[in-house]
Amino acid sequence: MPYDPSAFPPFAVTVDLVVLTVRRHALCALAVRRGEPPFQGRWALPGGFVRADEDLAQAAARELAEETGLRAHDPAVPVQDNGAHLEQLATYGDPKRDPRMRVVSVAHLALAPDLPAPRAGGDASNARWAPVEELLQQGGYGRDGEPVVPLAFDHAQILSDGVERARSKIEYSSLATAFCPPEFTVGELRRVYEAVWGVALDPRNFHRKVTGTPGFLVPTGGTTTRQGGRPAQLFRAGGATLLNPPMLRPEV
Amino acid sequence: MPYDPSAFPPFAVTVDLVVLTVRRHALCALAVRRGEPPFQGRWALPGGFVRADEDLAQAAARELAEETGLRAHDPAVPVQDNGAHLEQLATYGDPKRDPRMRVVSVAHLALAPDLPAPRAGGDASNARWAPVEELLQQGGYGRDGEPVVPLAFDHAQILSDGVERARSKIEYSSLATAFCPPEFTVGELRRVYEAVWGVALDPRNFHRKVTGTPGFLVPTGGTTTRQGGRPAQLFRAGGATLLNPPMLRPEV
């Protein structure tokens, strides 16, 4: 196969972001409203073109910063700053996924603590955190009584894949701590698991499990009562990235 | 961000394949020799351009058929034919990964039984199965005394990621059966795990585990003695894709 520069079709390459966070006991994703056709006015995942001199991860980190102000947590830097976790998710390249032209989108998954408020070009009405079930639900009516409009393009598929990745990855990695602030309690971490998996977990067994898994959590010495009740010990994420043995997601 | 068709840089999009098989107790990958610059004469992963009207998975399946004659096993078709398992791996888009132009490569992972002989354009000397440690080793000299030449482009990274994916995925899925012929024995399946993980497994515990995992294996009723020793029961892959509980890879 000789390399004739005119022998291959040109593609547009974009990055799309599945940005997940946990708010009010629910797993939420960042959605932005489209300002132009196609799918004008519909909600979509944030994203944009990859620039000529950019790596894919750089492009994703840039888009993440533009949309949320979050700095991406560089996996090469072991320091746990307040940056978000960012990883490549999958690539979507159906010839008809964008009606205008051939676009290949490299989707990325970002996990962030609750804190940041969305900002899309400074216009808050064009960006929001929405529960993923709401964004993924098909047909019917939302909580506000409005009919549910599906996400633009194939973004429902991308979001679904991102959520599934997050759900499975917190089983065997310490990724759930990416949803937490730098210091957090065991109960806060448990509520992350409960929100992402959509289940209730036994606080006693959960406490035993996470504090007994080497490298998962390191106590900071401090305590907090911000959740009410008895003061809870504060922890930071330990160095371990792979949990052994893994957390077990309850069946069915 | 308005959609100006001239506002984005054009990319070439390719698919690269990590085709793995188990031969002679070793995990092997398909490598092809490059006929043109850059990296002329070096070994590389098979791959090629995505065509204008092709989905990414279609392009990968087409390349796989061209290089090996294997039909891809469509995940939508639950029938277990003798096609290979094929899944998307990751996408590589460093601006400098190809010195000629901006190329984004969507790597795919394929798993195949031992049977097929490589064929790259009918020329056997330009395609071979090589043990992955040999392809990934840096510096030094190979078994033939020749100095080790690394794979072209970033293909060592891609191969490494593909091998890691395979190693982890046979833990919690029935993917290891993709390395086996349609009918196989417990011992043959065990040798797959041993080759992919590079460890020795206890035959008795392995037998208990795989035959006790619901949906993993279904007996065909036949037996074989092709491995020597006492005749072994033959099995086909069961319907289960996710193993619960998973196979456990020995530590360290």
Added chain:
DNA sequence: AGTGTTTATCGTCAGGCAGACGACTATGAT
């Protein structure tokens, strides 16, 4: 001050699974 509520944390117990390993079976090779 006492009582209730909330959350955190420690303990106990039974069942299940995994690793280590002994024993037996059924074939082919010498």
Added chain:
DNA sequence: ATCATAGTCGTCTGCCTGACGATAAACACT
């Protein structure tokens, strides 16, 4: 016949998990 090879069935012990009782330390009432 004997050996080598590979497959299959059991046993035992330790660890982990799920279910759940009990205690601890805060706050909000009254």
